[in-house]
Amino acid sequence: xxxxxxxxxxxxxxxxxxxxxxxxxxxxxxxxxxxxxxxxxxxxxxxxxxxxxxxxxxxxxxxxxxxxxxxxxxxxxxxxxxxxxxxxxxxxxxxxxxxxxxxxxxxxxxxxxxxxxxxxxxxxxxxxxxxxxxxxxxxxxxxxxxxxxxxxxxxxxxxxxxxxxxxxxxxxxxxxxxxxxxxxxxxxxxxxxxxxxxxxxxxxxxxxxxxxxxxxxxxxxxxxxxxxxxxxxxxxxxxxxxxxxxxxxxxxxxxxxxxxxxxxxxxxxxxxxxxxxxxxxxxxxxxxxxxxxxxxxxxxxxxxxxxxxxxxxxxxxxxxxxxxxxxxxxxxxxxxxxxxxxxxxxxxxxxxxxxxxxxxxxxxxxxxxxxxxxxxxxxxxxxxxxxxxxx
Numbered sequence: 001x002x003x004x005x006x007x008x009x010x011x012x013x014x015x016x017x018x019x020x021x022x023x024x025x026x027x028x029x030x031x032x033x034x035x036x037x038x039x040x041x042x043x044x045x046x047x048x049x050x051x052x053x054x055x056x057x058x059x060x061x062x063x064x065x066x067x068x069x070x071x072x073x074x075x076x077x078x079x080x081x082x083x084x085x086x087x088x089x090x091x092x093x094x095x096x097x098x099x100x101x102x103x104x105x106x107x108x109x110x111x112x113x114x115x116x117x118x119x120x121x122x123x124x125x126x127x128x129x130x131x132x133x134x135x136x137x138x139x140x141x142x143x144x145x146x147x148x149x150x151x152x153x154x155x156x157x158x159x160x161x162x163x164x165x166x167x168x169x170x171x172x173x174x175x176x177x178x179x180x181x182x183x184x185x186x187x188x189x190x191x192x193x194x195x196x197x198x199x200x201x202x203x204x205x206x207x208x209x210x211x212x213x214x215x216x217x218x219x220x221x222x223x224x225x226x227x228x229x230x231x232x233x234x235x236x237x238x239x240x241x242x243x244x245x246x247x248x249x250x251x252x253x254x255x256x257x258x259x260x261x262x263x264x265x266x267x268x269x270x271x272x273x274x275x276x277x278x279x280x281x282x283x284x285x286x287x288x289x290x291x292x293x294x295x296x297x298x299x300x301x302x303x304x305x306x307x308x309x310x311x312x313x314x315x316x317x318x319x320x321x322x323x324x325x326x327x328x329x330x331x332x333x334x335x336x337x338x339x340x341x342x343x344x345x346x347x348x349x350x351x352x353x354x355x356x357x358x359x360x361x362x363x364x365x366x367x368x369x370x371x372x373x374x375x376x377x378x379x380x381x382x383x384x385x386x387x388x389x390x391x
Contacts, residue, residue, distance in 0.1 A: 011378055013326040014188045017263055017368040018252075025251035034247045037215070044250035045198070047257055051166075052175040054200035056207035059250065060214050063162045063184030063197035064091040065243035068098055069213050070158045070180040070199055071130070073206040076101055080129040082158075085115035086333040086346075086354050088134040092160050093334050096132075102344065104128070105335055107351045111288040112136065113301065113361075116353070117145040121153075130156040135164035135174065137330070138190070138296030139289055143169050143177045158182065162197075165190045166264055167296035174296070175200040185249070190263065190298050191256045193249035214243040266368040267297040270375050274300055274364060277379045283308040283386050299330055300366040303357065310391045313360055319389070320362075323381045328363045 029040055041059055049057035060066050076082070078100040084093050086105040093103035104123050109116050113136040120131060131150055133141040143157075150157045157177075161167075162184035164174040175181040180203075183189075185196035201207050212219065217240025256263075275286045285303040289295050304313055311319075317327050333354040335346040348355065365378055 009377075010324045011326060011365050011370075011374055013328050013363070013365050014367050015369050016187055016192050017256075017259075019255075021255040021258065022252045025255045026248055029247045029251040032247075036246045037244045038247040040247040040254065041245050041250040044245075044253045044257070047254060048198055049200060051257060051260070052173045052200060054175050054181075055202045056200060056204065058199045058201075058207055058210045058214065059245040060197045060199065060210075060243045061245055061249075062195055062243075063160070063182050063186070064095060065214065065241070066182035066197040066199040066210075067091065067095040067132075067158065067160060069210040069241070069243065070182055070201075070206070071095060071099060071101075072213055073180065073209040074130060074156050074158070076129055079127060081125060081127040082129060083115075083120055083123055083131045084334070085134050085136075086335050086351050087113050087136065087331055087357065088160065088334065089162070089331055090334065090337065091162075092132060092134055093340065097343075101129070102127070103334070103340075105340075105344075105346055105351070107353045108136070108357070110353050110357065112139055112141075112290065113357060114139065114141040115146075117142040117149070120146065120149050124149075124153050124155070128153065128155055130158050132158045132160055133178070134160040134162075135167065135296075137287065137299035137301055138163045138165075138167050139287075140164060140167050140169040140174060140177075140293050147178070156180075162186075162189065163298035164296045165298075166260055167294055169293045176202075179203065180206060185253060185256075190267070190296055191253065191260055193245070193253040193256070196245050196249045196253065209238075212237055213240045216240040216242065263368040264296060266370075267366050268295075270366050270370055271295075271297045271300050273375050274302075274366075274379065277383070278302065281383075281386070283390070284382070297366060300364045301330060301361050302364060303360045304362065306360060308391055309386070309389050311389045313362060316385060316389070317362060319385045320381060323385065325378050325381045326365065329358075329361060330363050331358075333358055 045057040080101040082096045084103045087108045096103040156179045159178040159181040167174045180201045183198045185193040217238040219235040
C-alpha cells in the first residue's frame with residue numbers, strides 16, 4: 001500500500017511542533033519585560049501539576065537538573081548507591097556521580113527495554129538509597145513491582161520520566177506514582193521549551209528544597225523581589241545552583257501544554273501506522289506496549305532481525321539516510337561507555353539483554369508535524385531497504 005511513496009524529501013529524525021501559539025506566548029513575555037523566571041514560570045508549574053494531578057511541580061532548566069536536585073532533596077550522600085537501568089541516556093547515572101555516589105546498573109526487559117524489575121533486589125545493598133527507573137520511549141516501567149521493592153527495603157523511587165509525557169500506568173498519570181518524577185522539555189521531547197525540565201512530588205518538604213536549591217539556595221524566588229510580594233532582602237539557606245527556568249521557556253511550555261493531548265494522539269497515530277505496516281514482517285520487530293499502560297510514544301524503536309539481513313544495523317541506518325529518512329539509536333548502554341567502564345568496572349556479562357538489543361535497534365521519526373505522506377515515505381523506505389538487503 002506504500003509503493004506510491006517514493007523518496008521526495010528529507011524526513012528529519014525529529015522536528016519540534018512549533019506554531020503561532022508558542023510564538024504569541026513568547027512575544028507576550030518579551031513585551032512584558034519578564035524574560036527570566038517570573039509569573040509565566042509559576043503559571044506553567046501550576047498548569048503542569050493540575051494536568052497531571054500532582055501536588056507540587058518545580059520547574060528547572062533541564063531534566064538533568066531535576067534529577068540532580070531530586071537526589072539532593074532525598075539526602076543522597078557520598079558512597080550511597082542508586083539503581084539505574086543500563087539502557088538510558090548518561091544523565092540518569094551522571095547525576096548520581098555528582099554526589100560521589102555509585103550508579104548500580106541493571107539490565108532491561110527484552111520486549112520493553114525498561115528496567116527488569118525482577119533483577120532489582122539482587123542489586124540492593126546496605127548502601128542503596130534509591131531506585132531510578134527510566135520510562136523508555138514513553139512506556140512506564142513496572143511501577144507497582146518497583147514501588148513494592150522500594151517500600152520493602154525502605155528505598156525511594158526517583159522516576160526519570162524524560163520520555164514519558166503524557167503516559168499513564170493502570171489509569172494513573174506519569175508524575176504521580178514515584179516519590180519524585182523528573183520530566184524533560186528538551187527540543188526533541190513530547191513537550192518542549194527548548195531546554196527545560198520539571199520535577200513533581202507529593203512531598204512538600206522535598207519540593208521546597210528543590211525550589212530553594214534551583215536558584216543559588218536563596219530563601220525567596222528572585223522574581224518575587226520585583227513584585228508587591230517581594231523585598232530586596234534575601235538569605236542564602238544552602239549551597240544552591242543556577243537551575244531555574246525562564247519565562248521565555250515557560251511561555252513555550254504553556255502553549256505546548258494546551259495541545260499536549262493532541263500531540264500525543266498524533267504520535268500514537270503514527271506509531272499505529274508503523275506497527276500496521278511492519279508487524280507481519282520477519283525482518284523487523286515492532287515496539288511492545290503492555291496492556292495496562294499507555295505509552296507517551298516519545299520514540300518508536302524497532303528491532304532488526306539480523307539473521308534475515310545481509311548487512312548490519314549501522315549499514316541499514318546509512319541506507320535509510322541515503323534514501324531521505326533520518327533515524328537514531330536509543331541508547332548506547334551505559335556500561336559500554338569509556339567513563340563508566342573505567343570508573344565502575346561493570347561486568348558486561350550482567351547485561352546480556354542490553355548487549356543484544358543495542359546491536360539491533362533503530363529509532364524511526366515520530367513527531368506531530370509529520371504528514372501522512374511523510375509517514376508513508378518512512379514506511380516505504382524502510383520496507384525497500386530491508387527488502388534490498390535480505391540475506
